[in-house]
Amino acid sequence: MGVGAKFDSSSYSCGFSIGGVSVEVESGRAADLHWVDPLVPFLSATKEADIIIRIEWVSSLQNSSHRRLFDSGSVWRMYEADSGFVFDFRASTQGILPYKRLLVSSTFRRATLQMSEECFADGSHSPYPFEYPLDELLIMHRLTQEKAIELHGTGIVRQNGVANLFVGHSGAGKSTTTRFWTDIEDVEVLSDDRIIVRRDGDKTEEQIRRSARNDNGDEDRSALPNDHSAQNDKKHKMRMYGTPWHGEAMFASPNSAPLTRIFVLEHGHGNIITRLSSSQAVAELFARSFVPFHRHEYVDSALVFLEELVGSVPVYRYSFEPDQRAVEKIRHFND
Secondary structure, eight states: OBOOEEEETTEEEEEEEETTEEEEEEESOGGGOBOOGGGGGGBOOOSSOSEEEEEEEESOOOOOOSEEEEEOSSSEEEEEOSSEEEEEEOOGGGOSSOSEEEEEETTSSEEEEEEETGGGTTSSSOOOTTOTTHHHHHHHHHGGGTTEEEEEEEEEEOTTSOEEEEEOOTTSSHHHHHHHHHHHSOOEEEESSEEEEEETTHHHHHHHHHHTBOTTSOBOGGGSOTTHHHHHHSOOOEEEEOOSOOOTTOOBOSOEEEOOEEEEEEEOSSOEEEEOOHHHHHHHHHTTEEOOTTSHHHHHHHHHHHHHHHHHSOEEEEEEOSSHHHHHHHHTOOO
């Protein structure tokens, strides 16, 4: 499926938004703006995108000579470059060299995505520049620059506005919980596997900062409102966003909702709900978060945000039995 908008006489542009992060993609080839199905609902017009990416085709890509920061053991590797980072992507069906490479600035605001002509020359594979996991890696790393985090969970919004986030490791019952809810009640499922949580309304603050940056990208603090620091001290409400990265139940919505409660799922007996202390909640959520662990500042930033999150939203441990009674327990639960 292809969706593209003309950018100028030699370039095409299209954008998408995930978890409050907007991305604008530019390429000289309209065919590059072909999107894998999970991303299509997240396509959107972008005016001042958080991330701007230019796609370019090169004859071939060689192995990176930069210092390796992380190796996924399968599809991608990450390296540290002089002015940012390099992500190399490989596939056994396309040889031993990278078939695409993302070169991105240290703030994850500007990037170039290089595609190898050599790897696609025989026409046996169709190039989808933003196929998984590149899209998730890009958003996950951008979130390290903002007050936001990606959590392993299912987000369920009831018609009365109550929005519950059920977090859990793989096999904890997220997709099962989602199916029970959709069988019993008309709910909106933002995702059955991965949810992004951020301050509610925080993008307005980020837009203020962006407009205050000078030509070098540095922040001109004289252009910020005088009460900016005071705004940062306020207790923020939280909002959860759907993502394209769904689980077994196949729910992936571009919508969002103010977050009411968080439940940490675990299999048990009796459907028991237990309020967690702040320290317990931070530990449980961190263990179920998607944080780039290769840089300590990213980890520290995630922990700081989680402390703010659990101070704003109640977090419970939910030891449940996998049947519809587990849903009824939540439906009639009051803090």
